[in-house]
Amino acid sequence: MEKVIIGDLELESGEVLREIEIAYATYGTYDEEKNNAIFVCHALTGDAYAVGDEQKAGWWEGLIGPGMPIDTSEYFIICSNVLGGCYGSTGPASINPATGEPYGASFPVVTVRDMVRAQRRLVEALGVKRLYAVIGGSMGGMQVYEWAVEYPDIMQLAMPLATCSRLSAISIAYNDIGRQAITSDPDWQGGHYYPGPGPKKGLSVARMLGMVTYRTAELFEERFGRSLYAENNSGHLFETTFQIESYLRYQGEKLVERFDANSYLYLLKAMDTHDIGRGRGGIEQALSRVRAKVVCIGITNDLLYPLEHQEEMAQLMRSHGVEVDYYQIDSKYGHDGFLVEFQKMGKIIAPYFK
Secondary structure, eight states, X not given: OEEEEEEEEEOTTSOEEEEEEEEEEEESOOOTTXXXXXXXXXXXXXXXXXXXXXXXXXXXXXXXXXXXXXXXXXXXXXXXOOTTOSSSSSOXXXXXXXXXXXXXXXXXXXXXXXXXXXXXXXXXXXXXXXXXXXXXXTHHHHHHHHHHHXXXXXXXXXXXXXXXXBOOHXXXXXXXXXHHHHHTSGGGGGGOOTTSOXXXXXXXXXXXXXXXXXXXXXXXXXXXXXXXXXXXXXXXXXXXXBHHHHHHHHHHHHHHTTOOHHHHHHHHHHHHHOBTTTTTTSHHHHHTTOOSEEEEEEETTOSSSOHHHHHHHHHHHHHTTOOEEEEEEOOTTGGGHHHHOHHHHXXXXXXXXX
């Protein structure tokens, strides 16, 4: 992973964030004549490692890499940690240059649009003038829509997967429950818990809730059903009785070890406030600005990003002359299908990268 300082950035809120650092990773070799640069946008708890290395596995290795549908021997891949994240880019845990202390909850609210404007600065710093494609799923797909609307002439292809152009009420509701779990933990300390560990219990519960929304009842029933965690369990009220409980607690504890609670709060808020129509005359007017070919992929059992919304986006873009290909994949993994169903997605994606 590398870092670049992109300078100061005026956010949508009007606040100016100073001396921003963006952490990124690249794969493959850039060839301007071939127009082979692809920007990959990560989801909520992702990082710049879409493709892994000797030390770390990549979260999209089933789609991107040598011989994969997006072949790194043919394309130059750029992936960065988002503004507000905790994997090297400027975020709540970063040092505020004005105070010499971590920002904590004084970090300004960032939006998906702010993230994309910072990414555009990164692309410029890398000397890339045009992108062949921008691709991402979930929160990453929100960024793809922003790229396509904010910088319509920079890319040839936009691929938003399992995502939306604005979050639904039910998704905002789930996010708020996660926020309440974190901020109700006494160890959150109003967001100023550094250098302490922070609200581990709250973040763990928030992640447990998230895992329930990312998957499907079908998958949980198939994998766990009512299987017991331990046959000799006493059934005490506060003990882990069922395997599904153990699984969710494990997932919560695992995230706590690798993610900052404040970043989780800020990124959830960025997702909630995401609306490509804001300040652009509404969503339809915003989508009329798109010039790239758009390839949308929805997942039939996605609780957070229902197909109806993605179908609506495809129809609106087509009504404004945008070339749109729309696909659906069926997955018992639900929303997480975009991180799991590599074979199904690869068959759809590969022809666009030949």
